[in-house]
Amino acid sequence: MKIISLHQEETKIIKLAVENNRQAQQQIYGKYSSKMLSVCRQYIKDIQLAEDVMITAFMKVFTNIKNFEHKGSFEGWIRRIMVNECISYLRVQKKVKFAEDEFFVEESFNEIDSQFTVEQIQYLIDALPDGYKMVFNLYAIEGYKHNEIAKMLGINEGTSKSQLSHARKMLQTQITILKKQDNGTE
Amino acid sequence: MEPNNFEKDFREKLNQREIEPSNKAWDRLDAMLSVAEEKKPKKNRKWLYIAASIAGFLLVGTIYFNRSETAEIKKETPIVLEQKINKDTLNAVGINKENVTSSNNHNPKPIAKNAPAVVGIHNQNKNSKQFEGNAESSIKNDLKEDNAADNSLENKNHQPEGKSKYISAEQLLAEVNGKVETKSADEVIKKNRKAVSVNPNDLLLNAETELNQSYRESALDKFNKNLKAVKSAIANRNYEE
Numbered sequence: 001m002k003i004i005s006l007h008q009e010e011t012k013i014i015k016l017a018v019e020n021n022r023q024a025q026q027q028i029y030g031k032y033s034s035k036m037l038s039v040c041r042q043y044i045k046d047i048q049l050a051e052d053v054m055i056t057a058f059m060k061v062f063t064n065i066k067n068f069e070h071k072g073s074f075e076g077w078i079r080r081i082m083v084n085e086c087i088s089y090l091r092v093q094k095k096v097k098f099a100e101d102e103f104f105v106e107e108s109f110n111e112i113d114s115q116f117t118v119e120q121i122q123y124l125i126d127a128l129p130d131g132y133k134m135v136f137n138l139y140a141i142e143g144y145k146h147n148e149i150a151k152m153l154g155i156n157e158g159t160s161k162s163q164l165s166h167a168r169k170m171l172q173t174q175i176t177i178l179k180k181q182d183n184g185t186e
Numbered sequence: 187m188e189p190n191n192f193e194k195d196f197r198e199k200l201n202q203r204e205i206e207p208s209n210k211a212w213d214r215l216d217a218m219l220s221v222a223e224e225k226k227p228k229k230n231r232k233w234l235y236i237a238a239s240i241a242g243f244l245l246v247g248t249i250y251f252n253r254s255e256t257a258e259i260k261k262e263t264p265i266v267l268e269q270k271i272n273k274d275t276l277n278a279v280g281i282n283k284e285n286v287t288s289s290n291n292h293n294p295k296p297i298a299k300n301a302p303a304v305v306g307i308h309n310q311n312k313n314s315k316q317f318e319g320n321a322e323s324s325i326k327n328d329l330k331e332d333n334a335a336d337n338s339l340e341n342k343n344h345q346p347e348g349k350s351k352y353i354s355a356e357q358l359l360a361e362v363n364g365k366v367e368t369k370s371a372d373e374v375i376k377k378n379r380k381a382v383s384v385n386p387n388d389l390l391l392n393a394e395t396e397l398n399q400s401y402r403e404s405a406l407d408k409f410n411k412n413l414k415a416v417k418s419a420i421a422n423r424n425y426e427e
Contacts, residue, residue, distance in 0.1 A: 022219070034205055034206050042200060051207050051208060051211055063222065122200075141196060141200055171192075
């Protein structure tokens, strides 16, 4: 029952936000901004820049809120807008280019059982080049498939796969280094 | 290429993470939303102007065309009637029919044949007496007696339309009677000139065109007033908002 009432409340707020009700917009912002800043932070190392991107993405959320079909979750819809905004920021502002190599190795890192904190995880992701970072985030964190990522980034599916493979390799080495440091300190 | 264990761990931890944005972030977003909202009504205003102007043109157009239609009807009817009347006067020399012509000339509305009888009577007497006065002896005695009074009346009331018609009828009368005599050549010429100059159709047309023009001007004035009113209303509305 609680879930249903919450859902109804959300649709009400969304309707109000469609009518440019500032209070409803602020309510939506208050509810999702901290989560969405976290999403943006995955892609953009500088927290200030991440916040800028989040604000422009929220602008897009509110200007396109009338197009939101109440099919999927509202949070998921906002999240997609955030991710797209981060990608376009990296591609346009930072002019990230992808090496069109289609070399990738199917490896498994299952033996690595990480017990890192979020800060450590973010540190590892931050260390990745922007191209690798994007593909890794989209694939491993957001759960997109390679053909979807290829469309989003305007690259070949093979390029997406190779980028992910490179990202994983880099992460693996980083993780082992971190683990060694952790073990050393313990 | 299945997600690895560490990737699952990454996903869970990252999805749980929340980073509180700075206090200024909402203010900035609020400002951006306000700017976006201000831009929208401008577009609406443009549409309002376009709609108002279209409505205005339609209004002016419909009024103008309605007017021109009614004017055409007016043009047609009096011409037909006058032609009839002229024929009558030509054929029958009776004073009664001339009276009709005189009344028609005074009142351009053709339907008023019977109505202006009162006005007509005065004019009938005047005019009928004129002719006979001019044609001198040929016509009846009663009329001769009243000549002097009639002439004075004529001078007071200038009715060029009536004169012209009567003169032509008079000439016809004279011709019928076989007495082609006129008082003086000058007078006849003058009268003839008048007869030529005063064409009832032209007169009607002139009057109608004048009416039309004056109407168009007044309609334009009205339109301008309305347009100003609409503009001010829109401007006020925007300020109110």
